[in-house]
Amino acid sequence: MKSIAFRAHCAAALLCSLLLVPSAYADEPTPADAVQTPPAVTAEAPAAADAGAIPAVDANAAPAAPGDVALEGEEAVLAEEEGLMHDLTPWGMYQNADVVVKAVMIGLMLASVLTWTIWIAKSIELITSRRRLRRELGDLKGARNLNQAAEQARAKHSFSALLIDDAREELKLSAGSKEKDGIKERVSFRLERLVAACGRDMSHGTGVLATIGSVAPFVGLFGTVWGIMNSFIGIAKSQTTNLAVVAPGIAEALLATALGLVAAIPAVVIYNVFARSIASYKAQVADASAQVLLLVSRDLDLPVASSERAAQPHMVKAV
Template sequence: MRLTVLSVLLCLAAPLAAPLAAQEAPALGGQAPLALPSAPLAAAPDQGAVAAPPLPLPSAVSPQTFAAGGASEGADAPTDLYNILRHAHPVVQSVMAALAAMAFAVLTVLAYKTVELTRASHRLARSFALVAGANGLGTLGPRLPAPEAGSAMVRLIEQELAALPQALGAIEAEGLRERVRIGLSRIDAAALQSLRAGVGMLAQIAATAPFIGLFGTVFGIMNAFLAIAETKTTSLTVVAPGIAEALLATAVGLGAAIPAVIVYNALNRRIAGFRHRLADVAAVCERHLSREIVRRRLGAEA
């Protein structure tokens, strides 16, 4: 009887001891653990349970894949000034073209007026040297340079003196001084008007170019906001082109306005210096005229 009970207990304990032996086997022998089957156990037919499918594991994204994706996303975005200008809105392109034309006009005026002022200053310096070193005005005509303001003043006085007799009265002398003064003032005004031609355009460019560039800036930013509303995303690829063309319009506007201001001030300084030297020539001519009037008055009294 005892033997029978012991045999039943051993038969019941054998299935329970098998998993424990399998788990403790690596610790006893130092061998690799036995691989367990990865397939899920099927439910028993009598339980009526349906096995759930395994959950998909998230796939790892490597840094190379992420960098490639970012590069493909911004591959079409313009990254240099030429592409920014080429992909800009037609209104912004028109603004930039107008500003570029203004900048070209500034450079043209600078080159032309520099040559004109240099030639006029050299001729005026030669006329001043001839008039200051002469004893009278009657012999200066053939030696004067090509027609310019200084030589025009000398010729005016010589013509007025040639039209009067050698003996002058007080009335003739006063009329001569008045006519010469009016003629010299008109020659001075004509010379300055010729030198200032085109300089006023620089002031207009300096005053209007920043506002024209600001118009392009506003339109470019508005275009960027419209792109955000259309794509419903604030990605840098969507916003960057509009902001880039807006800032480029501002830069072009400043690039046209700043040189215009500098050239305008430089030309005005040179014109002011020319007017000062022209006033010196007029003063020397009036001094020679005064001496000639005194000599003729003395001859009339004699």
């Protein structure tokens, strides 16, 4: 019985061992699996390679950016050198300016030259006229009657001769009139018209100064606006905001405004000076006119006074 049980146990152990061996071999990796594992690794390797390929492309693209930056830097340097090569003197800025800005500058320079020409010519005219009138006033004050004043004025070819001739012409036209006050009023009216005409003649040219003084700043501003507009167009075309490139165009535009002020400021100052000088000259002419009217009144009254003295009886001194 024991031998039978022992044999049964051995058979059961053998059977269990036979059942466990295949399961153990199934858990161990097979050679096929070992062979197939490297392809899995290699399949993952291209993926890793592909994943690393993107940084490789970025690494190749990164050096291109510094090249572009270097190229832009070279262009900026060239643009800066070109800007520095601009002649920033007034004459150089005029030569590099636009056609419209050049026309504005030429017009303003001509206006400035005209202003100083009028100042020189009118100053000489005013100085000589005022000196001559000062001497003529002295002669008129020293004359006893209108005829004596006329002789002195003709001898010196003075301006007072015009006043005296107008007064004598009115006296000749009013020879038959007995209204002395009416004669004096008519003579005074003619002399006033002559004084006004002298003031208008002396004011010739000052209107040009007023026009230049009021218009020149706006003309210069127009040139500046036009020049700055062209500068911005150049900035858009060159696609750079480098100050060395932008500054010359803006400087050329601002030169037009500077020329406008150079033309306008002296014109306004000279106009005001001439306005005061011409007013003083007209006052001197009015003084000369009043002196001529005084001589006319004296000539009208002297014959009456002499006739009245002649009509008075002579007093006989008693012995």
